[in-house]
Amino acid sequence: GPRGQVLALDRSPRAIRRLSEATARLGLASVHATLYDAREAGGAWAGRFSRVLLDAPCSGLGTLRRRPEIKWRRRLEDLPRAAALQKALLDGVAEAVSPGGLLVYSTCSLEPEETDEVIDAFLARHTAFALEAPGPDLQALADPVRRGILRAWPHRHDTDGFFVARLRRGAS
Secondary structure: OOOOOEEEEEOOHHHHHHHHHHHHHHOOOOEEEEEOOHHHHHHHHOOOEEEEEEEOOOOOHHHOOOOOOHHHHOOOOHHHHHHHHHHHHHHHHHOOEEEEEEEEEEEOOOOHHHOHHHHHHHHHHOOOEEEOOOOHHHHHHEOOOOOOEEEEOHHHHOOOOEEEEEEEEOOO
16 A cells, blocks of 8 residues: 555675666655675564565576576576575564465475475474465465465466565464
């Protein structure tokens, strides 16, 4: 709504500069681009946000259809490295979610190491969170087996591959 505020964190000065330029050009005064490592978000903003989106850095393997050159730049060891960063980022931003708040984790990868395994490890460490089913408008992407997970498959949905987990923090 008109009263909402968006705090966008990135540790890259270039990314913050690009986002600041875009929001200024679009007149989005409610978006505040901040140079900050999201792994530390819990310390600075513990329990302050009702909604948090973590669009995590990933291997990008879900974009192969559109960017086939990625397959020549990725190595096997990239997946565990990306997963470790994703887990650390999730841990950091989870602390910023208020009781009853929503945390959405997304990647443009469909690799289990960056998706289900990251979420499973997160839920084991953060028992106050639980997967929550998406709204009816997203049912086409809902995982038929796992509640609270959305997956877009390039061959099924004519889009990049991506993964989304919707996590609700308990009210207490």
